[in-house]
Amino acid sequence: MADRRRINGPSGLTIPPVYLEDESALSSNQPRTRPATTTRNLFLKKGVAPVSSGSAYLELETPFGSTTRTASGMKLVCTVHGPRAVPKSAAFSPHLVLSTHVKYAPFATRQRRGYLRDFSERDLSAHLESALRGAIMGERWPKSNLDVTVTVLEGDFEREISHIQGHGDWDMMNVLSGCIMVASAAIADAGVDCVDLVAGGVSALVAKRNEPSPIVVLDPVDFDPESVLAACCIAYMPNREELSNLWIKGEDLYTGELLQTKLVLGAIQASKANHRVISGEVARSVMIPKLI
Template sequence: MADRRRINGPVGTTLPPIFDRPSPPRDRVENPENAIRKIFLKTGVTPSASGSAYLELESPNMTSPSNTSLKLTCTVHGPRALPRSAPFSPHIILTTHVKYAPFATKQRRGYLRDSSERDLGVHLETALRGAIIADRWPKSGADIIVTIIEGDQDRNAPENQRDDCWDMMNVLSGCITVASAAIADAGIDCVDTVAGGVAALVAKDATSSPSIVLDPAVADYHKIHAACCIAYLPTRDEVTNIWFKGQLPGADVMLYNNMVERALIACRNANRVVVTALKKTINAEQEAS
């Protein structure tokens, strides 16, 4: 039996990735605070899977490639019939599996999933369930496997630096985006392409006042007070999952709403990359046929 979780190498030659920054509307071009890091997204990277995708974020400091970056790969297996012994289900059953590679972070990861990886899997399943038309495949199942090749951490940070796992927000956002592209590549019907986005309340140094930024690179800021990760369906204008972490000064509701609105901007920017990657895949298949 073939190992469905093994990442197979490319069949042919490979080329270095070319990052594609999503083009924001004209009223946001001159505002760098509304921009996210450059994203490289490609579908169909694993021929043995029903659908697959690879996502990579540009390192904020290109002169030091060992700094923070994010590399994810996702494979989708299914839909396929459930065993006869399984109870009847009127909708498709999703199984999400998120796993860090042992070398993905500064501290080496184990081969068994820990609590943080299980939490990422639960959030990913919630985000995707709102996008898939589940009643199209009764008594069927689909496995969505996301492998984190490189986490969004600063590998040059000192050992005594406190780690509050803020990088998990960017990891979850990338997992949602790459899984959405892989699901579309597998031909599973969805109401819309779901995309992930992150907004955070950060302080650039010890003396500056906190401000809200999009797609924060943890290594670039002195402190992160709070962060919000959202899974969003742009066409339907619906939110399928929200994960908020941290504390806002004075429990300011207006500040929370502002963070959510900024996270939605990041989701719209990431969705443009997903749509562009899927269009390129369709055009390539049409040219090949």
């Protein structure tokens, strides 16, 4: 008789995964096939967790457009609980109390993550809260709170190399962009009133070998981290033409002509492409009554 208090392993044999130990062999030498003005394809699905008030699942394709051993895509899932009444012991708030939580799953990256949040996950949570707060109509939900939880199920394999080389900030921007998109779709699934759907976008200033000067590219995940000179991540509402969050970083931003403006405009272009996917998924689930 099987022991119901334990999770029994599989009856057959299993082969454990084998990872390459040479860091130089982990980086792919495949060139970028996408043009500089295009982003990766993404898949978005709402209502993946019926227990929660709203949920969404986001999946980005691999950096090189195909599944390889040295590169993988990014998968995120978001659940929203609320709006619900705050405890009686809490202080009175005339607006909706927003709480965001971003966490990597222990198996999300090549190097196993801990169960407690580190500084990067807390930083992502703060940026996500700032991005969503500008879109939610909090005055319609007094004395209520909204919990938004984003779990990174799988991170890009190349991001682990960036962290080893000390360039993890560039890749955190791509993760933040994905968190903004999946959280925006989950909040819409929960029926929370918003002024617009928030979309994330990332652009970077990249120095290429065959180019005389650095160029601005969208969704810079398939470049050598050492060639990235500056990067920008925004949370953008296209219908209102407003930014709810801006994160820009780089050493060469104050040289040349208006590099900050070029990076922001590139990130806006990327966010508009992602916004079309989010709005399409939201509109697909809305039932429009027939006119009689």
